[in-house]
Amino acid sequence: xxxxxxxxxxxxxxxxxxxxxxxxxxxxxxxxxxxxxxxxxxxxxxxxxxxxxxxxxxxxxxxxxxxxxxxxxxxxxxxxxxxxxxxxxxxxxxxxxxxxxxxxxxxxxxxxxxxxxxxxxxxxxxxxxxxxxxxxxxxxxxxxxxxxxxxxxxxxxxxxxxxxxxxxxxxxxxxxxxxxxxxxxxxxxxxxxxxxxxxxxxxxxxxxxxxxxxxxxxxxxxxxxxxxxxxxxxxxxxxxxxxxxxxxxxxxxxxxxxxxxxxxxxxxxxxxxxxxxxxxxxxxxxxxxxxxxxxxxxxxxxxxxxxxxxxxxxxxxxxxxxxxxxxxxxxxxxxxxxxxxx
Amino acid sequence: xxxxxxxxxxxxxxxxxxxxxxxxxxxxxxxxxxxxxxxxxxxxxxxxxxxxxxxxxxxxxxxxxxxxxxxxxxxxxxxxxxxxxxxxxxxxxxxxxxxxxxxxxxxxxxxxxxxxxxx
Numbered sequence: 001x002x003x004x005x006x007x008x009x010x011x012x013x014x015x016x017x018x019x020x021x022x023x024x025x026x027x028x029x030x031x032x033x034x035x036x037x038x039x040x041x042x043x044x045x046x047x048x049x050x051x052x053x054x055x056x057x058x059x060x061x062x063x064x065x066x067x068x069x070x071x072x073x074x075x076x077x078x079x080x081x082x083x084x085x086x087x088x089x090x091x092x093x094x095x096x097x098x099x100x101x102x103x104x105x106x107x108x109x110x111x112x113x114x115x116x117x118x119x120x121x122x123x124x125x126x127x128x129x130x131x132x133x134x135x136x137x138x139x140x141x142x143x144x145x146x147x148x149x150x151x152x153x154x155x156x157x158x159x160x161x162x163x164x165x166x167x168x169x170x171x172x173x174x175x176x177x178x179x180x181x182x183x184x185x186x187x188x189x190x191x192x193x194x195x196x197x198x199x200x201x202x203x204x205x206x207x208x209x210x211x212x213x214x215x216x217x218x219x220x221x222x223x224x225x226x227x228x229x230x231x232x233x234x235x236x237x238x239x240x241x242x243x244x245x246x247x248x249x250x251x252x253x254x255x256x257x258x259x260x261x262x263x264x265x266x267x268x269x270x271x272x273x274x275x276x277x278x279x280x281x282x283x284x285x286x287x288x289x290x291x292x293x294x295x296x297x298x299x300x301x302x303x304x305x306x307x308x309x310x311x312x313x314x315x316x317x318x319x320x321x322x323x324x325x326x327x328x329x330x331x332x333x334x335x336x337x338x339x340x341x342x
Numbered sequence: 343x344x345x346x347x348x349x350x351x352x353x354x355x356x357x358x359x360x361x362x363x364x365x366x367x368x369x370x371x372x373x374x375x376x377x378x379x380x381x382x383x384x385x386x387x388x389x390x391x392x393x394x395x396x397x398x399x400x401x402x403x404x405x406x407x408x409x410x411x412x413x414x415x416x417x418x419x420x421x422x423x424x425x426x427x428x429x430x431x432x433x434x435x436x437x438x439x440x441x442x443x444x445x446x447x448x449x450x451x452x453x454x455x456x457x458x459x460x461x
Binding site: 011014015017018019022067068069070071073074075076084087088091092095096099100118119120121122125126144146147148149150152153156159160164166167170171174177181182183231236237240241242244245311312315316319320323324327330331334335337338341342 | 445
């Protein structure tokens, strides 16, 4: 400690962590698309992608390359600055939130204790909520700047839906914060040693997962992309990598809400840990990954199963059902916590 | 404290560079053969009619306003929840009154029909 090379080593550790997390995250996002196409195909008695590589496993690579070589169309009379800014905002905001997600305990390499996360904030949960709500700008701006009717309607619908369900999303998480008394994600996970929060907050979890599916614009709340009414929704006028970035952002958001669900309600990386030092360090990461995978799979399963809401049903479900229920959950939880504390 | 945020800065710089690289590369590598029809706003194959930036339903503004009201409430609930265990019953009664006032407003906007989309 105190040597002149210390800041350099710390910076190197941060850079290495960011590189590894981004690489794993991008790969997971790419393969979530493959998984979705495969699972939905099998639900509908089709094969899904199977030509590129074994079981179509190289499909994400092929898609990525194809996006790169596609024509970059810029429609007439678009608001150029905002038009190019929108996918950029959606992409960067979707990737910002993974910076505070812890995915394991820690490992000691050459005397340096390395936590399995990019950084630990005492307001980690607030950071994620703040950054994910900024993602709505990407969608609203894309719809507005495209100078086309379908993107405008898609963008409006999508923004209204996302801000409506954000309330229930935030309120559902207040219950967990009441129990743990912390906004630090690592502390929240540590307190679930032995008993996961899903047991203490079953209603909170159901509210959270419903709101989260709506937040990420997924079936049965995928109104923004209701193909039969709105063509492609807010990204109708986007092509090549500009479109791909919206696409990546959507799947990245699915991972973010799945990670948050795992951390807040399913004990994060807690699970049976055994074996030598290295295995002890990486088994929690494996448990965390497995739990997140279950959520992503459930997302796809729901998409393959449920039909789409009508827009007025969607809005009244959010405002008249989820919101009062989430408020009631907060009041009940606070009552129980105060009763047990006194 | 503040150095906890440094990794986020590094992370964001890398993400921004990645985003710019992807967008730049695709517009550099991809072909560009713009035609008048191709660059027209999409309208299911027929020539576009009028400007897209038209009037739209007032309900969207209403949702936006209601969202701000209730989101401020949620923002108040988070710090309250963090210190709740030391406030105990005092905190419960305080927040019960706060949520009660907002709930009265909620009933009011419901009765006024602000939450009915298809009106």
